Amino acid sequence: KNQVEQSPQSLIILEGKNCTLQCNYTVSPFSNLRWYKQDTGRGPVSLTIMTFSENTKSNGRYTATLDADTKQSSLHITASQLSDSASYICVVREGGGNKLTFGTGTQLKVEL
C-alpha cells in the first residue's frame, strides 16, 4: 500500500530559527512530490513541486529537497516567522495516473 509518512508530528521553534521537516514515501511508480502549507481554518496551498529529476526547489524561505532513490524529501524553513505557524503536508503523486497520497502533516508552531 502506498504511504506517505511525515516527521515530526509537531514542532515548536523560536522565531528566527531554522527547521527541517521530513517526508518518507513508498509510492510507486513515482511522478512528483509536492509540499503544501495549511494555515489553521484554511485549505492547503502549494509551496513547491519536484519531479524525479529535481532534487531541490526553493520558494522564498522554503527549500524542499528530494532523494528519489531513498524516497525521502525534506522541507527546510529558514529564519522562521510567526506566520510560518501552520501544518505542512507532503503529497506524492503516483506515476501513470492522477492518484495522490497525502501525509498526515507536521504541525509547526513558531513562538516569540
Added chain:
Amino acid sequence: DAEITQSPRHKITETGRQVTLACHQTWNHNNMFWYRQDLGHGLRLIHYSYGVQDTNKGEVSDGYSVSRSNTEDLPLTLESAASSQTSVYFCASRPPNRGNRETQYFGPGTRLLVL
C-alpha cells in the same frame, strides 16, 4: 479574481439527515475533487469529477454522492448523515494536466458535526 468557495463553512446536523455541501469555482477548471480531513489521517479522496456529467468514486465514497451539472459547481451530498462523517471537508479544483505539474487549488473547508 478567480476563486474557489465552499458553503456553509460550519454545519451541525443530526444523524440520518441529508446534507449537501456546496463547492463553487470560477477558474473554469474541468477537474474538481472532494476530500475529508480527520485527525491522524491525511486528506482522503471522497469523489472527483473530470468534467460535466462525469463523476468518480474515491477511496472513501460510501455514504456520499456528487453531481456535476456545470463546470463551476460540484455539490457533495451525505445521503443519511452518520456520526462517522463528522469531519472537515475540502473541495479542490485543478486545471487540465500538462506534464502532471498542475496544482490543486483548495477551498477554505466546511466543518461538519453530526450529532
